[in-house]
Amino acid sequence: MNNSPASRRQFLKFAGVAGAGLLVPGKSFLANAIAVGEGPQAPDSPADYTLRIAASPVELAPNRIMSAITYNGQFPGPLLRFKEGQQVVVDIFNNTDTPEQLHWHGQFLSPDVDGSAEEGTPYVPAHGKRRIQFTPRPAGLRFYHTHNRAGADLHAGQYSGQVGPVYIEPRHEPGNYDREVFLVLKEFEPSFSQGGDMAMDFLAPAAKVKDLESSGESAMKASLAKGMPHGFEVGYRYFTINGRMLGHGEPIRVKPGERVLFHVLNGSATEIRSLALPGHTFRVVALDGNPVPNPTDVPVLWLGTAERISAIVTMNHPGVWVLGDLADDDRGHGMGIVVEYPGHKGKPVWSPPPPFKWNYARFAKPTASAAEPDEVIDMAFAKQNAADHGFNLWSINDKVFSEDAMAASYHLHQGQRYRIRMRNASDDIHPIHLHRHTFELTKIAGKPLAGVMKDVVMVGGYQEVEISFTADNPGLTLFHCHQQLHMDFGFMALFDYV
Numbered sequence: 001m002n003n004s005p006a007s008r009r010q011f012l013k014f015a016g017v018a019g020a021g022l023l024v025p026g027k028s029f030l031a032n033a034i035a036v037g038e039g040p041q042a043p044d045s046p047a048d049y050t051l052r053i054a055a056s057p058v059e060l061a062p063n064r065i066m067s068a069i070t071y072n073g074q075f076p077g078p079l080l081r082f083k084e085g086q087q088v089v090v091d092i093f094n095n096t097d098t099p100e101q102l103h104w105h106g107q108f109l110s111p112d113v114d115g116s117a118e119e120g121t122p123y124v125p126a127h128g129k130r131r132i133q134f135t136p137r138p139a140g141l142r143f144y145h146t147h148n149r150a151g152a153d154l155h156a157g158q159y160s161g162q163v164g165p166v167y168i169e170p171r172h173e174p175g176n177y178d179r180e181v182f183l184v185l186k187e188f189e190p191s192f193s194q195g196g197d198m199a200m201d202f203l204a205p206a207a208k209v210k211d212l213e214s215s216g217e218s219a220m221k222a223s224l225a226k227g228m229p230h231g232f233e234v235g236y237r238y239f240t241i242n243g244r245m246l247g248h249g250e251p252i253r254v255k256p257g258e259r260v261l262f263h264v265l266n267g268s269a270t271e272i273r274s275l276a277l278p279g280h281t282f283r284v285v286a287l288d289g290n291p292v293p294n295p296t297d298v299p300v301l302w303l304g305t306a307e308r309i310s311a312i313v314t315m316n317h318p319g320v321w322v323l324g325d326l327a328d329d330d331r332g333h334g335m336g337i338v339v340e341y342p343g344h345k346g347k348p349v350w351s352p353p354p355p356f357k358w359n360y361a362r363f364a365k366p367t368a369s370a371a372e373p374d375e376v377i378d379m380a381f382a383k384q385n386a387a388d389h390g391f392n393l394w395s396i397n398d399k400v401f402s403e404d405a406m407a408a409s410y411h412l413h414q415g416q417r418y419r420i421r422m423r424n425a426s427d428d429i430h431p432i433h434l435h436r437h438t439f440e441l442t443k444i445a446g447k448p449l450a451g452v453m454k455d456v457v458m459v460g461g462y463q464e465v466e467i468s469f470t471a472d473n474p475g476l477t478l479f480h481c482h483q484q485l486h487m488d489f490g491f492m493a494l495f496d497y498v
């Protein structure tokens with residue numbers, strides 16, 4: 001991604017334009033030269049990494065140059081490679097007018113640095129700086145992104161360009177691949193619509209729960225009968241992988257027989273994404289950065305907002321191909337990247353994969369069952385159609401999260417194991433995220449499973465999903481739907497330790 005010659009040239013060019021700090025792990029004299037004197041406090045020693053939040057141009061395609069808030073003047077933000085358990089110092093500069101939160105998604109950090117105002121992380125002040133230090137863990141594919149609320153502002157929060165990948169190198173890398181390629185999927189130029197969202201049915205098992213469906217459908221019917229429109233949804237004009245629309249970035253140049261480990265991150269604010277590569281299969285080795293117990297070949301990857309998949313593709317089908325989204329419209333507007341074998345030229349070829357449903361249980365331990373929890377937390381998710389000035393409100397157990405009260409609804413005891421039984425009384429798929437902890441998937445649509453460790457899980461429309469986690473990281477912990485439009489309008493809850 002950032003180390004291909006072309007994207008590096010691009011980065012340097014933009015870095016010059018935007019005056020962005022250059023990010024180099026270790027001692028970067030350039031980053032420090034820029035940093036000194038600009039922040040409210042001069043750093044007393046050089047940071048290991050410097051991230052600078054600022055508006056910058058992002059060239060999606062020739063003559064299609066957007067303005068976005070980015071990290072270090074580039075989209076995606078620089079790949080940060082940490083070593084598991086090795087402490088790092090990071091300087092975060094904020095060159096915007098808005099106080100910022102930088103969330104380290106998927107790591108076990110303290111609330112002071114996790115990057116969530118709800119947990120009490122101090123903001124990086126507007127035109128200010130914050131130095132943090134932490135010990136990266138666990139190993140695997142993580143990422144960093146803004147955790148600001150956007151509300152009705154489609155320039156704010158994750159609608160902009162504040163997403164960057166993190167790879168935490170394990171102490172022992174199994175390494176049965178030839179090279180890594182990081183892919184960040186992201187849309188640009190969002191707008192609101194009111195037509196209602198398109199139903200997606202790629203999840204398996206497909207079983208819907210009757211009482212959830214009837215309660216969701218009757219609430220929707222009652223709202224429409226009162227003359228309410230459908231609540232706002234967000235759509236996009238441009239679609240990119242690593243900030244480039246299909247055909248406008250450097251192709252991924254591969255050799256026959258090469259085993260390429262793709263680290264795919266869905267950096268979307270709101271969208272679920274899919275990926276296929278004609279004639280090839282993906283061997284999924286990790287979900288959300290965590291190795292799966294049962295690596296399995298699949299023709300398609302599906303990722304909810306903020307989900308990550310690490311998958312090895314053996315390059316055994318020479319040609320020029322589109323690695324792209326299954327949705328023709330989204331792929332047609334840029335959601336893809338070209339994969340090119342040597343000696344093959346011409347227009348990249350797309351062909352749709354065989355019918356396939358995404359089931360997390362494929363990657364689970366085949367016979368194992370999950371450990372019993374000490375306590376079960378029941379949660380019902382519901383939508384109040386268009387209830388807040390045309391925006392849907394979202395509730396967990398009838399409670400719309402209040403940013404004013406910021407009250408913890410669930411109280412954890414350290415060392416206890418909890419199961420969260422999530423019941424989704426809406427027809428939307430929700431990518432549910434728990435901060436500062438990893439959870440195990442223990443049941444999907446009535447089917448038990450074990451061994452799949454994640455930090456985001458898609459809960460299907462009118463479905464039930466159960467997850468378990470051990471309360472092993474004291475401090476305020478945020479639980480929320482990662483769809484920006486849902487989390488901003490109530491779909492959050494706070495856990496505390498008592």
Ligand SMILES: [Cu+2]
Nearest residue numbers: 430481483486
């Ligand atoms: Cu949601």
